[in-house]
Amino acid sequence: MKRMTFDLHADLILADKYRVISRLGAGWEGEVYLVRETSTGIERSAKIFFPNRNPRNRSVRFYAKKLHKLRHCPILIQYHNQERIELEGERMTILVSEFVEGELLSAFVRRQPGGRLQPFEAMHLLHALVDGIEVIHDQGEYHGDLHSDNVLVQRRGLGFDVKLVDMFQWGKPSAANIQEDVVNLVHMFHEMVGGPMRYAKQPDEVKEICRGLKRGLILSRFRTAGHLRQHLETMEWTTR
Ligand SMILES: Nc1ncnc2c1ncn2[C@@H]1O[C@H](COP(=O)(O)OP(=O)(O)O)[C@@H](O)[C@H]1O
Ligand SMILES: [Mg+2]
16 A cells, blocks of 8 residues: 555544644655644644554554653654544544644755755754754664654754654664664755765865765764764864
8 A cells, every 4th residue: 555645634623632724744654734622722743644654553652652751852842642543444543743833854955045055054954953863862762764854944043943753663772773863964964065966065064074975984973963063063164
C-alpha cells in the first residue's frame, strides 16, 4: 500500500474531540493535520499514522514515549495524547501534539534569493539547531531522522526559533546514533548554503564545518551537537 493522503476535509471531527482545520504535511510514516480541540478551541497537530508504518502501534508508542522522556528539551514538540480513529473503514492511531507555527526548513531555504542562505545566516540557523540538539545528546539520546523536512523554522529577532518533529528509532541510544545526528546536521547546513552546486565557492569557514561531507572527517572533528556549537561560537574568521 502506498498512501500519500487521507484527504480529510475541513470541519471533520476526529475522535469526537478535534476539528480538522487544514493539512500541514506528510512523510514516510503519516500525514499531519492542524486540528482544533472542540471544547477549548486550542490548536494542536494530529499525526495520522499509516497503518503499515505502525504495526501493533509500535511507531506511535515509541514516538510518544520518546517525546515524553525528552519533554524538557525545548527544541522538541510536546506530546499530548493518542486516539484511535476509523478512516475508510480502517482503524488507526493519531498522535496529538503541540502545533508549531513556522515553515519547513526545506521550504524556507528554497524561497531565499538564489535558493540558499548566506553562510553567516546559515551558521546562525545551525547554531539554533545544535544548541537545541545538544540538550538531547547530553541525555545520551538522539533524534534519528534529522533532515530539512523535519525542522520547523521561524525568524525571531536576531535569530531563529527552531523545532524538531518526527524521530526514528535505530535501536538503543548509542554514540553511533548521536554521531549520525551530527553527520545529518552537517548535511543540513550544506543544503542551507546551496548544496553541491555552490560548494567549491564556499568560504573556508563553511568547508571547515562541511568537510567535503566526508563522514570520517566530520566525526573526527565533531562527535556531538555540543562540539559543533563550541566550534561555531569560537571559530576564527579569515575570509572577508
Ligand atoms: N507539530 C507540528 N506542527 C506543524 N507541522 C507539523 C507538525 N508535525 C508535523 N508537521 C508537518 O507534517 C509533516 C510530516 O510530519 P512528520 O512527523 O515528519 O511525518 P513523517 O514521519 O511521515 O515524516 C512535516 O514535514 C511537517 O511539515
Ligand atoms: Mg518527517
